[in-house]
Amino acid sequence: MTAPPGNRHAPFPSPPVAWRHVSTETRAARPDSPAPDAVAPAVEVADLVKRYPKATSNAVDGISFAVAPGEVFGLLGPNGAGKTTTIGVLTTRVRKTAGRATVAGIDVATDPVAARSVLGVVPQRPNLDRSLDAKANLVWHAAYHGVPRAERGPLADELLERMGLTDKAKTNPDELSGGQAQRLIIARGLMHDPQVLFLDEPSTGLDPQARLFVHDRVAELAAGGVTVVLTTHDMDEAAKLSDRVGIVDHGRLLALDTPAALVAGLSGSATVDLDVVGSDPGTLRDRLSGVRGIAGAEVLDDGPATARMRVRVDGEAGAALPGLLDEVVAAGGRVLDVALGEPTLEDVFIDLTGRGLR
C-alpha cells in the first residue's frame, strides 16, 4: 500500500502537482480502484479533538482529513491554530481527547509503538542530541529504530552527503548553523526509512538559501514515494510544496484543496491594486465594491497620503479597469498607480482567517 521499499535513493523527476497522487495509485498496484479514495490513506484524521488540561477551549476542535500515499500535504494556519497539536497527536507525543488518527493504517493512540516505527519527525524546535556529534546523532537514531549495525554508518554518510553536511560529520550540533541543524534533523528523521515524514514548520527561521534547499529535499522525498505532512504559516511555501493544503484556524479545518483550487475558489479570479489619493479609503472601498463585475474590495494600506486598495475582479482585470477608474474619479480621488495580479494563497488565507493579529 505504501511506497515500494528502497526507492528512496532513486529520485525521479517530480510529476506535475495535479496528477502526482494519481501516479501513487499506480504504484500501489490497484488497477481495480481508480478513485483516489479507494487507496488506503497514509495519514487519516477523523473528528480529532484535543483539549489540554485546564484549557478553556479545544486546541484541535474536530479536524478531519486524509493524506494519500506519496502526497505532500500542507497544514496552513496562523500561530496557535492547532497545527502543531495535530502533528503532535499524529506523532504520538500528544494524547487525543476524541476522534481517530492513523498513520499507515496504524491507530496512533492504540498502538503508538508501531506507529513510531513508520513515521519520521522534524520538530519545530531543534532537539539534536548535543552529547553526540552530527553523524552520531544519525547513527544512534538508527540504533533506536533497530537498523542493523553494519548499515548505520554507510546510511548516515549517504544522508549527510544528500543534505550537504559531509564535512560536518564530526561537528557538535551546537556549532551548526540553523540551516545545517535543520538539514541534520531531516536526515535523522529519514534514517529509519519512514513511510510518512512530519515536518513542523520546516523552514521557519532559515535564510533563503537554506529554505530553498529544504524545499528541494521535500520535493525529492515526495518524488521518492515518502508521504509528507508539513505545517507552515508561510503561504508561498505551502503553495509551492503541497499537493493539497488544509487551512486551519481556531482548531478547525476551514478549507482543504489543491492550492490552485483554493485560489480559484476565492470570489474574484484576478486582482487590481490601486494607489489612490484624495478620497477616504473606507468610503472608496464601499463604492468600488458596488461597481459592476467587482467581487470585493479591501484597503491594503491606509497611508498618510496615498491609500492602497485591492479589488477582486470577476473575469478579466483589464475589462474592469475603466469602471474602477471612473468610480475613483467620481469619488473625488485620483489614481497614482495601478497593478494587476492573480490572487494568491495569501488572499485565500486572509479571506478565511481574517486580518486580526494573534
Added chain:
Amino acid sequence: MTITTTTATGLRRVATGRAFLGVLGRDVAVTGREFGSFLSQVLVQPFFLLFVFGKVLSQLGYIAPGYAQLLLPGLLALNAFLVAVQAVALPLVIDFSFTKEIEDRLLAPLSTRMVAVEKIVFGAVRGMIGSLVMIPVGYLVLDKVTWNVAGLPVSAVLLVLGALAGGAAGLVIGTAVSPRRINIVFAVVITPLLFTGSTQFPFLQISSLRWFQVICALNPITYVSEGLRGALTPQIPHLPTWVCLGALVLSCLLFGAIGIQGFVRRALD
C-alpha cells in the same frame, strides 16, 4: 491467525528489545566518552569522607581504629544510590524543560514507560560503577580492611538493588522538579540523604537517638549500608539481610511506580 499473531508479537518484542538496547547504548556510550570527568565527579566527595574519617581522625586517635571497617561499606552504599540519583535526575530536568534532546528517544519504537525504565537502568549502571571504584580507593587509603569474601554475592545483589532504587528516586526527582528548583531540591534532599543513610554509623547502635533512627529507617541507603555490613563485616551489629533486601525491593517498586508515572506525564501532552 494465532500463529501470525504470535509471530507479530515476537517480532515486536525483538524490535522493542533492540530499541531499549539502542537507547541504553547511547547513554552508556556518552558516559564512556566522558569517563574521566564522571570518575572525578563520583570519587571526590567519598574520597575525602574516607580520608578524613577513616584515616586522619583515626590516626589522631579521635576515632577508634576499627571505624574504617564500618565506613567503607557505608560509602559503597552511598555512592551506589546517590550517583544513580544524580545520573537520572539532573539530565532529565534539563531535557524536559530546555533542550528536549530526549524527544528523539521518546519517538523510538518503544513504549514511553520503557524509556523511563531505561533511565532507571542507566542510573543504576552509573551507580554501580560509582560504588565499585570505591573499593580500590578504600584499600589504598585505609590501613586495614578485611572483608568476609563469602558475602560478596549478597553484596552484589544489595548494590544492584540500591543502585536501581537510586535510579528510580532520580526519576521521581527529575520528573517532579522544575529547573528553577533543582538546586534547592538537591541541597535539601541530597545532603540529608548523605547523613541519614547509616553510612557513617551502624543503624542498630543509634537506638538512644530514637527520632534519628526513625528518619534513617526511611532512607533506602540505610538498607544498602546495613546489608553490606551484614555480608562483608558481620562482626559489626547490623540489620538482618532479609529486612534489607525486602526494604530495597519495596523502594524500587515505590519509586519506580511514581517515577514512571511522572515520566509519562512529562513525556506526553
